[in-house]
Amino acid sequence: MSHQGKVAIVTGGGGGFGTEISKQLAAKGAKVAVVDIVAENAERVASEIGAAAIALEADIGKAGPVKQVIADTVEAFGGVDIIINNAGLSYPPVKVVNMDEDLYDRVFDANVKSIFHFTKYGVPELDKRGGGAIVNIASTSGVRPRAGNTVYATSKAAAIAFTKSSALELARQNIRVNTVLPVASMTPMLTGMFEDDDGSRIAAMEAGIPLGRLGQPKDIAAGVMFFLSDEAEFITGVALPVDGGWTAG
Numbered sequence: 001m002s003h004q005g006k007v008a009i010v011t012g013g014g015g016g017f018g019t020e021i022s023k024q025l026a027a028k029g030a031k032v033a034v035v036d037i038v039a040e041n042a043e044r045v046a047s048e049i050g051a052a053a054i055a056l057e058a059d060i061g062k063a064g065p066v067k068q069v070i071a072d073t074v075e076a077f078g079g080v081d082i083i084i085n086n087a088g089l090s091y092p093p094v095k096v097v098n099m100d101e102d103l104y105d106r107v108f109d110a111n112v113k114s115i116f117h118f119t120k121y122g123v124p125e126l127d128k129r130g131g132g133a134i135v136n137i138a139s140t141s142g143v144r145p146r147a148g149n150t151v152y153a154t155s156k157a158a159a160i161a162f163t164k165s166s167a168l169e170l171a172r173q174n175i176r177v178n179t180v181l182p183v184a185s186m187t188p189m190l191t192g193m194f195e196d197d198d199g200s201r202i203a204a205m206e207a208g209i210p211l212g213r214l215g216q217p218k219d220i221a222a223g224v225m226f227f228l229s230d231e232a233e234f235i236t237g238v239a240l241p242v243d244g245g246w247t248a249g
């Protein structure tokens, strides 16, 4: 379907999934605010898209920058219809007893508080357009955690609960809220988490996925685009694993 005339904010738009989601939205006619804490990555993606995109540098774990992103998007494109809360933070495997409290806070700010901020400050803009859609990118970790990943998994479980609860709050405002749960996928996040891997740990993950491969940005973008489509007009509060069967059994 076309998203002509729609305006989308994509957080983490300079990263693996965010790049693909931003480009697919623009290809369907949307105007896109590509938001990232790494300015040069947001700028690269926005410039690859062209006039339909702007790059905005922001730490989405903080209220002030989120409010600025929303204001800048409204100024550039006249409103907001779609919010993709995709930015997130992970870390190499570490047991809770060895984890710094500072890292806990950074993970929760990026993965959970960001969704709170964009819901709190973004919904009034969606209301002005008569409704809209929010898609939060959680993780299969939120329903099927791995050892060494407790805080990340807990943050993603929170993102799933936030999605369902806010979907209930916002349904009568014609705002649908859904979440995509990606399995391990080849993006800078995954390669960063396993930079000391000789290939065997990633190969073991791949072997454990029933469909026999890791996820790719196009798989996750497909889930997002489905939630944004007219065909999904009666779907809200849903957590969709895009995982090659990883959470099925």
Ligand SMILES: NC(=O)c1ccc[n+]([C@@H]2O[C@H](COP(=O)([O-])OP(=O)(O)OC[C@H]3O[C@@H](n4cnc5c(N)ncnc54)[C@H](O)[C@@H]3O)[C@@H](O)[C@H]2O)c1
Residues within 6 Å of the ligand: 011, 012, 013, 014, 015, 016, 017, 018, 035, 036, 037, 038, 041, 058, 059, 060, 061, 086, 087, 088, 089, 090, 109, 110, 137, 138, 139, 140, 181, 182, 183, 184, 185, 186, 187, 188, 189, 190
């Ligand atoms: N790749 C995977 O295996 C995988 C699996 C499950 C879920 N996810 C989730 O998918 C989402 C996208 O991940 P990805 O794989 O594309 O990773 P990525 O690292 O390629 O992209 C994430 C982007 O978010 C940005 N970001 C991080 N913290 C930020 C902050 N505080 N403010 C603004 N931007 C910030 C980063 O700069 C980066 O560009 C994340 O929420 C991640 O947790 C990824």
